Amino acid sequence: MKAEILAVGTELLLGDILNTNAQFLAQELANLGIEVYYQTVVGDNPQRLKDTIFHAFSRADLIITTGGLGPTEDDLTKETAAEYFGERLILDERALGRIRKYFDRTGRVMTENNVKQAMVPEKNGIVLYNDNGTAPGIIMEKNGKMIVMLPGPPRETIPMFQNQVKPYLAKKQEFTFVSRILRVAEVGESAMEERVKDIIDAQTNPTIAPYAKDGEAILRITAKARDEEEANRLIDPVAAVLKERLGDAVYGEGETDLETVVAEQLLQKQLTLAVAESCTGGMIASNLVEYPGISAALVEGCVTYSNEAKMHRLGVKAETLEKYGAVSEETAKEMAEGIARTSGADIGVATTGVAGPESSEGKPVGLVYIAIAYKGKTEVYTCHFVGKRNKIRERAAYTALNRLRKVINDEA
Amino acid sequence: MKAEILAVGTELLLGDILNTNAQFLAQELANLGIEVYYQTVVGDNPQRLKDTIFHAFSRADLIITTGGLGPTEDDLTKETAAEYFGERLILDERALGRIRKYFDRTGRVMTENNVKQAMVPEKNGIVLYNDNGTAPGIIMEKNGKMIVMLPGPPRETIPMFQNQVKPYLAKKQEFTFVSRILRVAEVGESAMEERVKDIIDAQTNPTIAPYAKDGEAILRITAKARDEEEANRLIDPVAAVLKERLGDAVYGEGETDLETVVAEQLLQKQLTLAVAESCTGGMIASNLVEYPGISAALVEGCVTYSNEAKMHRLGVKAETLEKYGAVSEETAKEMAEGIARTSGADIGVATTGVAGPESSEGKPVGLVYIAIAYKGKTEVYTCHFVGKRNKIRERAAYTALNRLRKVINDEA
Structure with missing residues (x-):
């Protein structure tokens, strides 16, 4: 099945909003094994919208649209699709009832033009009821062509796709694509790739793709299979080999983040923590x-x-600050020990560094000391981060949490 | 001039990256008074790229592309555009020299296929040298049609557009569009719109557009004029009227944020601050x-x-915590006074609240107390925020800073 993603809305053409729906749908369709050749954005203009939908159907079997399902005269996605399929729109009482209820629940007044949102195809249509807004989505399907129309706001688009559209499309696909993500901390994308290149090269199903996201390196293992269970059977051994190779650089799997992993580790081991932050400033x-x-x-x-x-x-000594400076191994150590002592926590974590843009105490921008005091021992890590002020702070906060994760792991 | 924005790259079709370039270019073109009717994303496929470029030129005068200027055989934007314009590509020694230097500077080894990046049109082409990467951009122009080809990574795209493309396009436009933004805190978009609706309705040039971004309400005043000076002369009186009407809800103008405004206020007045945070947790x-x-x-x-x-x-009293709870007006007050006293700062700010997802002490999720102790007086604000845990924390941190801004303003 070949698909296109079409966003409808002048606010996208003006750059007022970012088209995050396109990325979300692109990922979801890739996971379903549905190929996407084009993404398009068009404004709320009847002729151009019509041209775009007709042109897209000349080269694709499936169009997924977002936006243009609102109550105003500008909102024409449904009407244009109905024209393409030669369908009449009629009032759906259930949809109208849900819209009325939505207005009641949010304490707003429904205007007459919201009735337009309850118009649905007379035949060949499936109504996707909307739990998070007023506009129902619609699937129309005829002669091997299908259009899935979703509302524009992501908090409506995403659940509607995941709960109603995804299972519908999955049933039409012979194969499913299941991905599992391994999250790697403090190893760059290319360094990570090098460490597992032979494993990547030896694999065809599942495939392994390294990439970088939000400053982390990620491995995506994707299996093509008849169902999720078969896919997981293919993924499991590959994930195990990768995790063995990368060791404790892999901090988690799937939809998680470092904060969550560390928080769960602390709670599970019933450890208490206190943090003293200088350059990270509360982050x-x-x-x-x-x-x-x-x-x-x-x-x-x-x-x-x-x-x-x-x-x-924290009880950092004046002599320490004077002799070594605020940004020093010694100060970091006294900070971590000080916060642990004064708070009574099991673990003390401290950061001190130069976030920039100016250097400080003759020390370079990006130099950060991270100290972790635990069980009577204090480790101090000297780090050099690059980037702007906020990037350096983010890297320092991230690295501090990752070192904490390792310290707790190591003693297990 | 009618324009289209075309992003080239399979990674966009797969949803691996978000098309932020499209939003950036859409905003810039709107400011230049250039109408954009379509945005498209196409993969690294020769035939589909060619179809897309030829189709776009059938309806637009200007195409701005991002991506597909890399060194590999997949990267074909330049070659396809040259085909459309009937141009030959030849080696540009200066571009090649700059690519070599870029590799030297970043300590990487240049491979032979990077030479491809230095190929430029023999005629009717302008080379856009790249200070942030290897791929030069290209402008090709002939018979009233123009294509501007930019590299894909935003840190290369954005400066190249701003420094080289924008002035080039501005010269071709009879009018320029200049926007000024007023930033409004703690007033919703529709409430703000209601307060200034008569001013909006009475304006044609400049126009005034209310919108919401990152949880803030914003007014964008846009003037159409022959040059920036004339535009500013049109904007100034309208901005003044809006600011008078909205009073101290307007916290800033242009590219700033609340943190910056508050930080500058503190530094300018030489006031010191200390913060005690419970639910906002360091934010x-x-x-x-x-x-x-x-x-x-x-x-x-x-x-x-x-x-x-x-x-x-902070010296919060045990009785206070016991009698009123941690989330209470009384605790907030003692926290603000305690942090000011123990730190010796001029101002103490405190937050305590229920961020969720569970209610606490029988108090509802979203209830947050914000206290500000300053000059022997402590104000406590009772707030009810809606949303998920992190949204509540963000709104609480934001509101605390905004109340602090007002407290400092009021005493001036």
């Missing part, structure tokens, strides 16, 4: 607090940006 | 630390997530 604590239930592990954090705060909150 | 401090030089104002922060930390770091 480590804030990232951990994203995890609900972290209060059982995270005792407290101190943002000791000034020397005074380092001394009076 | 306020971390956001402020994004501003270089904040160390002169931000004395310290405490992430007092546990009751113990609230007591021993």
